[in-house]
Amino acid sequence: MIRExxxxxxxxxxILKGIGILEIVGGITGIGLILWLTLQGMETNTxxxxxxxxxxxxxxxxIFAGIKLFKQKENGVxxxxxxxxxxxxxxxxxxxxxxxxxxxxFFLGYNFKNSTLxxxxxxxxxxxxxxxxxxxxxxxIFINIMAIAILLLLEKAExxxxxxxxxxxxxxxxxxxxxxTQKSDE
Numbered sequence: 224m225i226r227e228x229x230x231x232x233x234x235x236x237x238i239l240k241g242i243g244i245l246e247i248v249g250g251i252t253g254i255g256l257i258l259w260l261t262l263q264g265m266e267t268n269t270x271x272x273x274x275x276x277x278x279x280x281x282x283x284x285x286i287f288a289g290i291k292l293f294k295q296k297e298n299g300v301x302x303x304x305x306x307x308x309x310x311x312x313x314x315x316x317x318x319x320x321x322x323x324x325x326x327x328x329f330f331l332g333y334n335f336k337n338s339t340l341x342x343x344x345x346x347x348x349x350x351x352x353x354x355x356x357x358x359x360x361x362x363x364i365f366i367n368i369m370a371i372a373i374l375l376l377l378e379k380a381e382x383x384x385x386x387x388x389x390x391x392x393x394x395x396x397x398x399x400x401x402x403x404t405q406k407s408d409e
Contacts, residue, residue: 225394232387235380239292242303242373245347246289249326253282253349270355278323278351281309285325285349300381307374313352313365320354324367332365341365 257278261267267275288306291299306325313322313330327346334341343365 225391228387228391228394232384232391235383235387236295238376238380239295239300239384242376243289243291243293243299245326245373246285246292246303246306248289248347249324249349250282250285250287250289252347253285253325253351254279256349256351257282274351274353277353281323281351282325282349300377303377304374307370307377310367310370313367314363315352315354316362316364318354318357318360320352320357322350322352322365324348324350324370327369328367329369329372330365331368332363335362335364336360344369 257275261275265271284302285306288299288302290296292303293299310324310328313324313332314320315322316335324345327348328344328350330341330343332341333339341363
């Protein structure tokens with residue numbers, strides 16, 4: 224019985240570690256993307272510089288959350304939740320755009336300009352687009368199904384780990400009591 228519990232525990236811990244690796248790789252990819260863009264000679268002004276700082280901060284947070292989750296540190300799941308919530312929605316309306324992803328995405332949504340339902344997917348990639356008062360009018364709203372799936376995996380794995388740890392603890396306590404009674408009967 225204890226081996227079954229430990230096997231299930233390991234499986235759920237590995238799920239969290241896998242998500243952590245995805246977040247770390249996504250953060251590194253995002254920072255690499257920003258460095259690549261800046262080395263391409265893109266024009267920078269104060270506005271662009273601030274957007275790049277926000278994006279770099281997001282990707283550093285992605286790496287931080289991934290490391291915490293991978294190492295099973297306190298609040299690792301909480302940081303990963305926050306990271307996924309930041310990626311849930313991509314929206315562009317009236318020249319203002321918000322789109323941040325780390326590690327990949329599977330967007331499903333509506334493009335107002337083309338009046339079409341669209342989906343977009345990328346794996347092991349990161350994207351950022353933050354605009355305020357942009358002249359490009361490509362209005363859309365997307366929901367990141369990948370972020371929802373990761374949030375569900377986080378919740379399920381975390382609750383299963385808590386449940387299995389409790390079962391393991393109860394089993395070990397029951398075995399100690401059983402062995403103690405066996406010794407006292409001898």
